[in-house]
Amino acid sequence: MNNESTPETDPARILDGIEANARQTRQAMSPNQLLLFSLWGGAWVIAFIAVFFTFAPVASPLLPKFLGVGIGVLAFALAIVISALHSAKRGSGMKGPSMVEGAIYGNTFTLGIIFAGLLGWRLHAAGLDSMGLLTFALGSLCLVVGVLVIAGSLIFNDRTQLIFGAWILVIGMLSLTVPAPYNLLAGAVGGVGLIVLGLLHNLKPALVTGEVVEGGHARA
Amino acid sequence: MHELDPVIHAQARLRTVTVLDTLRVGDRISFPKLQGMLTMTSGNLATHLRKLEDSQYVAVEKILEGRNPVTYVCLTRTGRTAFENYKSALRELLDPARSKAKP
Numbered sequence: 001m002n003n004e005s006t007p008e009t010d011p012a013r014i015l016d017g018i019e020a021n022a023r024q025t026r027q028a029m030s031p032n033q034l035l036l037f038s039l040w041g042g043a044w045v046i047a048f049i050a051v052f053f054t055f056a057p058v059a060s061p062l063l064p065k066f067l068g069v070g071i072g073v074l075a076f077a078l079a080i081v082i083s084a085l086h087s088a089k090r091g092s093g094m095k096g097p098s099m100v101e102g103a104i105y106g107n108t109f110t111l112g113i114i115f116a117g118l119l120g121w122r123l124h125a126a127g128l129d130s131m132g133l134l135t136f137a138l139g140s141l142c143l144v145v146g147v148l149v150i151a152g153s154l155i156f157n158d159r160t161q162l163i164f165g166a167w168i169l170v171i172g173m174l175s176l177t178v179p180a181p182y183n184l185l186a187g188a189v190g191g192v193g194l195i196v197l198g199l200l201h202n203l204k205p206a207l208v209t210g211e212v213v214e215g216g217h218a219r220a
Numbered sequence: 221m222h223e224l225d226p227v228i229h230a231q232a233r234l235r236t237v238t239v240l241d242t243l244r245v246g247d248r249i250s251f252p253k254l255q256g257m258l259t260m261t262s263g264n265l266a267t268h269l270r271k272l273e274d275s276q277y278v279a280v281e282k283i284l285e286g287r288n289p290v291t292y293v294c295l296t297r298t299g300r301t302a303f304e305n306y307k308s309a310l311r312e313l314l315d316p317a318r319s320k321a322k323p
Binding site: 012022094099 | 235243248249253254307310
């Protein structure tokens with residue numbers, strides 16, 4: 001649709017133009033899924049591989065603890081900062097219930113992760129060893145993220161979020177089937193899955209986008 | 221058959237209403253953001269918004285953010301209904317028989 005003053009006269013073209021314009025607008029106002037999935041997928045792969053190699057090989061770990069954990073913390077911190085800045089930019093210039101809901105939803109992630117972190121700290125203080133803590137850390141991270149993302153998929157009626165949340169829960173369950181530190185490799189596989197999801201979202205959107213419930217309340 | 225609403229049918233206003241219709245009920249968009257999305261000059265956009273406001277299709281609200289006045293815009297209930305009717309009228313033009321069959 002162009003900006004000329006002469007109105008279009010073909011109804012089919014007008015309707016196509018409306019549809020295309022609405023789609024572009026929704027994309028422009030929503031976070032870039034490829035960016036976010038690649039960013040977080042990359043962070044998961046780097047962080048979990050780095051921490052894994054602070055324990056493996058068992059006889060002589062490849063990385064010292066401070067370096068592996070430092071790389072992991074840095075990867076997650078970068079992902080948090082970049083995604084927060086990106087989401088804030090996309091949401092700027094908007095007011096209303098969607099912004100309030102988005103803020104509550106986003107802050108619930110933070111609270112959930114802090115809650116899991118404090119619980120892990122208490123368990124460690126009560127005698128849970130490093131291997132037990134690794135199992136708890138990945139399992140609780142996947143539980144918090146997976147459940148919240150699936151809840152979000154229903155709030156926003158967004159199939160991509162449903163696939164994302166379900167994948168994270170599957171990875172969490174997979175991580176519990178193997179002993180630490182090998183559970184961390186499940187986290188790395190989870191990260192690869194997020195990158196693939198981001199690519200599919202852009203290259204084959206019919207596979208991973210759309211509504212969770214057809215005709216449900218689309219609120220994105 | 222519905223007549224095509226002349227307020228919406230002008231291309232610049234049709235684009236404006238289409239963008240505003242993607243917002244959820246209750247959500248508002250700032251004038252600069254809307255202008256950026258539509259790639260219109262501020263004067264052009266203000267003129268079209270005034271026309272839409274005169275027809276009660278959009279609500280324009282000026283608020284202070286810190287010390288800066290910011291204008292927010294949203295589609296009213298009347299505007300949403302008019303846009304739905306506009307799209308129905310287009311579909312009816314494409315397929316009159318199907319539209320007549322609808323209750």
